[in-house]
Amino acid sequence: MSAQHAIVFDKVTKTFPKASKPSVNETSLAIEKGAFVTILGASGCGKTTLLKMVNRIIEPSGGKLSVFGKDIREVPVNELRQSIGYVIQQVGLFPHMTIEENIATVPNILGWDRQKTQKRTEELMELVHLPTNFKNRYPRQLSGGQQQRVGIARAMAGDPEILLMDEPFGAIDAITRTKLQDDFLDIQRKLGKTVLFVTHDVDEALKLGDRVVVMNEGTIQQYDTPLGMVSKPANEFVKQLIRTDDLFLRLQLINASEKMIALTEPPREGEPRVSGNESLRNVLQRLLVQGSGRVLVEDADGLPVGQLTLDILKFEG
Amino acid sequence: MDALTGAYDYVLANSERFWDALRVHVTISLSALLIALVVCVPLGIACAKKQWLSVPVMATFNALRVIPSLAILVLILPIMGTGFAPALVALTLLACPPILVNTYLGFRSIDSFVLESASGMGMSQGRILRRIEFPLAAPLMIAGIKTAVVEVVASATLAAFIGGGGLGTFIINGLSMYKFSILLVGAIPVAMLAIASEIVFAVIERRTTKFQRV
Ligand SMILES: Nc1ncnc2c1ncn2[C@@H]1O[C@H](COP(=O)(O)OP(=O)(O)OP(=O)(O)O)[C@@H](O)[C@H]1O
Ligand SMILES: [Mg+2]
Numbered sequence: 001m002s003a004q005h006a007i008v009f010d011k012v013t014k015t016f017p018k019a020s021k022p023s024v025n026e027t028s029l030a031i032e033k034g035a036f037v038t039i040l041g042a043s044g045c046g047k048t049t050l051l052k053m054v055n056r057i058i059e060p061s062g063g064k065l066s067v068f069g070k071d072i073r074e075v076p077v078n079e080l081r082q083s084i085g086y087v088i089q090q091v092g093l094f095p096h097m098t099i100e101e102n103i104a105t106v107p108n109i110l111g112w113d114r115q116k117t118q119k120r121t122e123e124l125m126e127l128v129h130l131p132t133n134f135k136n137r138y139p140r141q142l143s144g145g146q147q148q149r150v151g152i153a154r155a156m157a158g159d160p161e162i163l164l165m166d167e168p169f170g171a172i173d174a175i176t177r178t179k180l181q182d183d184f185l186d187i188q189r190k191l192g193k194t195v196l197f198v199t200h201d202v203d204e205a206l207k208l209g210d211r212v213v214v215m216n217e218g219t220i221q222q223y224d225t226p227l228g229m230v231s232k233p234a235n236e237f238v239k240q241l242i243r244t245d246d247l248f249l250r251l252q253l254i255n256a257s258e259k260m261i262a263l264t265e266p267p268r269e270g271e272p273r274v275s276g277n278e279s280l281r282n283v284l285q286r287l288l289v290q291g292s293g294r295v296l297v298e299d300a301d302g303l304p305v306g307q308l309t310l311d312i313l314k315f316e317g
Numbered sequence: 318m319d320a321l322t323g324a325y326d327y328v329l330a331n332s333e334r335f336w337d338a339l340r341v342h343v344t345i346s347l348s349a350l351l352i353a354l355v356v357c358v359p360l361g362i363a364c365a366k367k368q369w370l371s372v373p374v375m376a377t378f379n380a381l382r383v384i385p386s387l388a389i390l391v392l393i394l395p396i397m398g399t400g401f402a403p404a405l406v407a408l409t410l411l412a413c414p415p416i417l418v419n420t421y422l423g424f425r426s427i428d429s430f431v432l433e434s435a436s437g438m439g440m441s442q443g444r445i446l447r448r449i450e451f452p453l454a455a456p457l458m459i460a461g462i463k464t465a466v467v468e469v470v471a472s473a474t475l476a477a478f479i480g481g482g483g484l485g486t487f488i489i490n491g492l493s494m495y496k497f498s499i500l501l502v503g504a505i506p507v508a509m510l511a512i513a514s515e516i517v518f519a520v521i522e523r524r525t526t527k528f529q530r531v
Pocket of ligand 2: 049
């Protein structure tokens with residue numbers, strides 16, 4: 001519960017007026033600074049409610065929430081929100097403002113001078129891969145995926161330490177979504193923001209999160225790394241949801257470099273090769289497609305440093 | 318053509334009366350509009366935000382909308398008598414429905430997610446109102462105000478019937494004396510005022526809807 005935690009939920013409960021049972025029930029959760037945490041669960045399980053309590057769009061009915069060690073009720077609500085980026089599925093760009101003006105929302109509230117704001121806007125557009133000539137366009141002139149890029153840029157404009165994202169890629173087609181996920185993962189790795197990311201897509205949760213929260217009916221079922229979740233599901237619910245019996249899914253989460261063994265014989269011409277950060281799933285594919293007995297694993301310089309065989313992968317399954 | 322030159326001569330000969338009537342006409346129209354704006358814009362916003370308020374208020378004003386302007390004038394007469402004040406009340410009642418209803422619709426039309434993201438980023442309520450809600454409601458609000466202006470400018474003519482003065486005086490006189498030229502002294506400026514306000518508001522409308530047309 002110390003300063004290395006960005007967000008701490010301490011027995012937080014939310015029961016909506018007239019509701020028969022709480023939407024979030026006595027939930028405790030400590031999120032480390034710089035972590036990318038995905039929140040996974042079926043519709044109506046309380047993901048959005050959990051998320052929106054952090055920036056006080058929803059007020060908890062019990063318990064305590066702190067951000068960087070500080071009780072969020074002690075900070076003026078608008079100040080709190082200015083320091084936390086917020087992205088929603090519907091994006092919610094301001095249709096009457098240009099892209100530039102949208103991104104500058106928080107800098108304008110904070111009263112930055114024009115030069116600083118403009119510099120920041122350009123920086124952010126570059127970060128989220130938007131061409132700078134989009135600056136003077138209006139939101140409706142952009143595609144859904146581009147709009148969400150603006151949404152992310154806008155949320156990051158005030159350089160918040162924390163980003164809250166509620167199914168940000170939920171309404172976007174699969175191909176564009178993959179691209180957005182990859183780009184956003186890059187951004188997060190580069191900037192080390194603490195991200196709380198709601199999704200109901202299992203693959204998305206496991207791919208993006210370095211920690212995953214699985215929720216059901218207002219309670220957290222498990223808080224673990226993707227691999228931990230897949231290999232040691234806490235209960236039947238998690239097991240079902242994550243499809244832990246899915247071998248491919250598990251292989252997807254393990255890097256080649258983690259399981260490789262020393263070369264048993266020197267590399268030969270034409271043997272399949274993968275780089276160390278590729279998943280075991282790709283390794284399996286190579287083994288099957290190329291009909292080779294082993295796959296060589298390369299280091300960053302492209303030198304083969306280890307090998308993987310079907311036997312090793314079998315052991316994983 | 319005779320009637321036109323006749324009207325022109327009449328204006329030259331009675332320039333003081335003409336300018337006075339024009340002044341009264343514009344004053345009464347603007348006053349009615351101003352009062353309607355001050356009352357109906359906040360009321361419309363309140364209705365858009367509080368559903369329980371909107372049902373009775375909207376029903377009342379929609380009913381008011383159906384009553385023809387002349388009927389309102391006639392109804393006011395036994396209550397307030399004649400003169401500037403009752404005419405002003407009648408015109409204000411006339412200006413209210415389009416302003417109120419369109420303000421309400423304008424604010425209701427704003428996407429709730431736009432408001433959620435605005436407050437989620439830490440905009441204050443006042444700032445949201447000024448920077449987000451007003452600009453987004455503006456196209457519909459302007460359309461409502463335009464309707465009200467044109468209606469009031471035209472109906473202010475009828476104010477003369479209950480002694481409110483204005484350009485309508487010439488129309489009544491012209492009618493009673495069977496003098497078409499005098500009638501035109503009232504009718505032409507009224508028509509011009511109405512057209513001018515249409516044009517002014519069309520320009521404002523274009524500005525506020527720029528983001529919708531790109
Ligand atoms: N404003 C509200 N008033 C009353 N009940 C609410 C409100 N918001 C959410 N709930 C209830 O709380 C529960 C959790 O809702 P929540 O929106 O957190 O679910 P979710 O996990 O985000 O679902 P989804 O994946 O569909 O977005 C649901 O049963 C919902 O009906
Ligand atoms: Mg939700």
